[in-house]
Amino acid sequence: xxxxxxxxxxxxxEGKPRFPISYVIVGLMLLxxxxxxxxxxxxxxxPYSEFKRRLAQGDFQKVILYETKIVGExxxxxxxxxxxxxxxxxxxxxxxxLSAVRPEDPDLxxxxxxxxxxxxxxxxxxxxxxxxxxxxxxIALMIFLWNALxxxxxxxxxxxxxxxxxxxxxxxxxSSVTFEDVAGQDxxxxxxxxxxxxxxxxxxxxxxxxxLPKGIxxxxxxxxxxxxxxxxxxxxxKVPFFNISGSDFVEMFVGVGASRIRDLFxxxxxxAPCIVFIDELDA
Numbered sequence: 001x002x003x004x005x006x007x008x009x010x011x012x013x014e015g016k017p018r019f020p021i022s023y024v025i026v027g028l029m030l031l032x033x034x035x036x037x038x039x040x041x042x043x044x045x046x047p048y049s050e051f052k053r054r055l056a057q058g059d060f061q062k063v064i065l066y067e068t069k070i071v072g073e074x075x076x077x078x079x080x081x082x083x084x085x086x087x088x089x090x091x092x093x094x095x096x097x098l099s100a101v102r103p104e105d106p107d108l109x110x111x112x113x114x115x116x117x118x119x120x121x122x123x124x125x126x127x128x129x130x131x132x133x134x135x136x137x138x139i140a141l142m143i144f145l146w147n148a149l150x151x152x153x154x155x156x157x158x159x160x161x162x163x164x165x166x167x168x169x170x171x172x173x174x175s176s177v178t179f180e181d182v183a184g185q186d187x188x189x190x191x192x193x194x195x196x197x198x199x200x201x202x203x204x205x206x207x208x209x210x211x212l213p214k215g216i217x218x219x220x221x222x223x224x225x226x227x228x229x230x231x232x233x234x235x236x237x238k239v240p241f242f243n244i245s246g247s248d249f250v251e252m253f254v255g256v257g258a259s260r261i262r263d264l265f266x267x268x269x270x271x272a273p274c275i276v277f278i279d280e281l282d283a
Contacts, residue, residue: 013280028137028140028141031137044097044098044099045098045099045100045101046098046099046100047100048070048100048101048102048103048105050100051070051072051098051099051100051261052105052108052111054072054098055072055111055112055115055117056111056115057076058115058117059072059074059075060072060073060074060075060098060117061073061074061075061076061117061118062117062118062119062120063112063117063118063119063120064119064120064121064122065108065119065120065121065122066102066103066122067102068101068102069099069100069101069102070099070100070101070102070108071097071098071099072097072098072099073096073097074096074097074098106226156249168215176235177228177232177234177235178232178235178236179236181228181232182225182228182229183228185225188218188229191228191231192216192233193218195212195213195233196233196235196237197237198210198212199212199237199239199273200237200238200277202273217281218230226279227277227279229244230243230275230277231243231277234274234275237273237275239273239274239275240271240274240275241274241275241277242264242267242268242274242275242276242277243277244264244276244277244278244279244281245278245279245280246278246279246281246282247280248260249261250254264276
């Protein structure tokens with residue numbers, strides 16, 4: 001049987017070597033860990049009232065004022081039961097520190113001056129990088145992994161069309177294939193002539209109580225032109241032709257295949273009369 005040359009799919013041919021995805025994922029995870037480590041001021045957090053009470057007692061030798069937090073370095077003789085934490089650069093290495101949420105307190109600077117405690121202002125991390133690392137990077141990572149998952153499931157798949165069918169539709173003007181393009185197979189053509197006539201003039205058959213078969217099974221080895229013959233039937237009858245592979249209905253997620261079947265036959269009802277050709281049905 002004469003057949004047209006099969007077109008190469010989008011996955012045909014050798015692609016360019018891609019950068020390993022694992023490197024990107026590991027890099028993003030390291031950025032997130034660094035952000036979690038450096039994003040907030042150090043120290044065991046206590047209520048501000050407790051922090052101010054210890055400040056009045058002279059327990060701190062140095063204080064750092066952030067925009068939203070206050071961090072104090074305890075004096076050597078005032079170590080309590082808090083754990084060791086790393087102070088920011090410039091505070092003298094590993095010290096024992098306490099921190100608290102900083103409210104609007106106009107008496108704070110006055111109290112620091114009265115107690116003779118050294119203090120300095122320190123801006124919190126740049127807001128752009130804080131937002132970027134805490135929001136943009138995780139969201140981008142989720143989208144990247146989600147798209148990578150769908151690409152592994154099947155080419156051309158995205159989130160919005162995951163449950164939609166992948167059938168290729170040939171409209172009447174596109175169905176240029178006829179029986180003249182099919183060499184041989186005279187018996188198969190003769191059996192399909194009645195189907196073509198029913199699709200052309202269904203009212204004539206319905207007046208006599210005739211019903212179109214629910215389906216026609218084309219059996220043969222690969223490459224013998226079953227798809228070409230089915231397109232020829234649609235071309236002779238001048239009806240739309242849906243072409244889809246049976247493997248497109250098989251998915252790792254429960255319900256996706258059934259959703260695609262419903263979507264396919266829903267479109268077929270809108271285009272009726274038409275032909276739905278499912279290739280590789282045994283898949």
